[in-house]
Amino acid sequence: MESLTLFTVRGIPLRVHFTMLLAVPYFALVIAAQLPALASAAGVDTSQLWLPPLAWGVLLAFGLFVSVALHEFGHSLVALRSGRKVHSVTLMLLGGVSHIDQLGEDSPGEQKREAVISAMGPLVSLVLALILYVLTSLARGHGDLRFLCFYLAQINLMIGLFNLLPAFPLDGGRILRALLAWRFGFDRGTKAAVTVGQCFAAGFIMFSIMSMNLILMLIAIFIFAAGSAEARLVEVRKALSGLTAGDVMHQAKRRLDAGVPVSQALESLSSADGEQVPVVQGAMYGKGGRIVGLVDLSRLERIPQKQRDAIPVGLAANHDVPTIRSGEPAGQVLELLVNRGPVVAVVDEEGTLHGLIDQQDIQNHLAA
Ligand SMILES: [Zn+2]
Structure with a gap:
């Protein structure tokens, strides 16, 4: 595939997709260009920052992807513990993907496990954000350290909250699906969660056009397509049920x-x-x-x-x-x-x- 394995954690390879070759420089440049504004938002004077803007861009861009990787390993390690097979964690332009085998079994126990696996990624991000905010407040007077902790905290907070939106296949949408599936069965639960997700995607597309945010638009398209694929998978499963x-x-x-x-x-x-x-x-x-x-x-x-x-x-x-x-x-x-x-x-x-x-x-x- 078009990705490179960096290392493995408990047998789970961490892969980097080729789109990351675009993503890291893109984020680095965006961050570098806005450094003075970012510094003042962090309560740091630019004169307190020793590193040049581009170095900050690269550092925070890597910080972003390390944060995404930790989020994904939150999902994957819990999935591994609950008996699922985890093929890989892949980092790409639009974030991370954990390749976890779905058991596809329609039982309350399985829905509960799915909800826990889905919740663990955002939980990791939010806990990291909390720790980093504490470090930020401890790092008064240390411009570089304060700036670094503040933005890594912001990044993790954003990753945690964004993924909790009930827009299937985002984590929040998966939690919603598990709840609906537990109540109404897997097929109807999935369809309802996909519909909610696609409403969110439509909202994201309108907002991304108004704010000229290309990344958000790509995410919205991804949510739309992945939702359709999942709804279709439910149809296919139904058609195949009873067959060997x-x-x-x-x-x-x-x-x-x-x-x-x-x-x-x-x-x-x-x-x-x-x-x-x-x-x-x-x-x-x-x-x-x-x-x-x-x-x-x-x-x-x-x-x-x-x-x-x-x-x-x-x-x-x-x-x-x-x-x-x-x-x-x-x-x-x-x-x-x-x-x-x-x-x-x-x-x-x-x-x-x-x-x-x-x-x-x-x-x-x-x-x-
Ligand atoms: Zn997640």
Whole structure:
């Protein structure tokens, strides 16, 4: 993906999205340009600030993203403790995203856990803000320190309060959804929370046009789109309820034996442009076989010509294939398709390939 892993905390990688390359300089310049005004708002005279404006810009821009990261780890670490899988925390232009597996189970206990996970991020931000305000008042006479603490406190207060707005998928909206789902069920609860969120988004868009605030407009568009996607996910879950992965899958049009050299695989895939083809081991008469990975034409074409005869396709395949047992509920495929990749392999206990599921299979069941 277009992001870089900085480090991991309890197995959760902290990733930085490429849009951050724009975000840090952007915020740094905005802060630098407004430094005198910012200093006087903090009750600090510019003559008390030793660092030059641009250095302050960079420092506070990094402070902003450290604050966002702490907020996200607030969500993620609690999610981890309540038994959820956390894939990553990603920092990007519009803030942070915790990639947490949703259990998607509609029970009061689960709604409560969701509410606690959603509340923990803003709680971290607000506690940090409180500590930093105390430090600000202690740092009288130390211009630089006071300025730093004051703005980090402001940033954390803003992050905490903004995320508490009941605009799904912001944290406040998730808490609202959990409450509504607990009362009216997951489907109706989600739809109501999404509607409230989109009203907020419409308000943000009007306000962002009046105040020429580009970041707020992007956030509003994000809220609108993410809300629609979530409402749709509820529809899809409903359509798939009662079905198993085996009911939804399609048979792979072609499959490759893991021992076949890349050169030969390229020949047999020449007309399979973009198609994800399963690579299996131990197939009999073109049937069965344990899934080893997936390949597509472009993946094989990246292998240097000279090595294509020597490398077996099993080695060249992408081995990170999400799998699901054929008897498992089809709804669980959605999580895998969203978080793990465009194709999910349907297997039995021994790992034998039964079929594949992609977006098209889901579409077919919605249309049916
Ligand atoms: Zn949050």
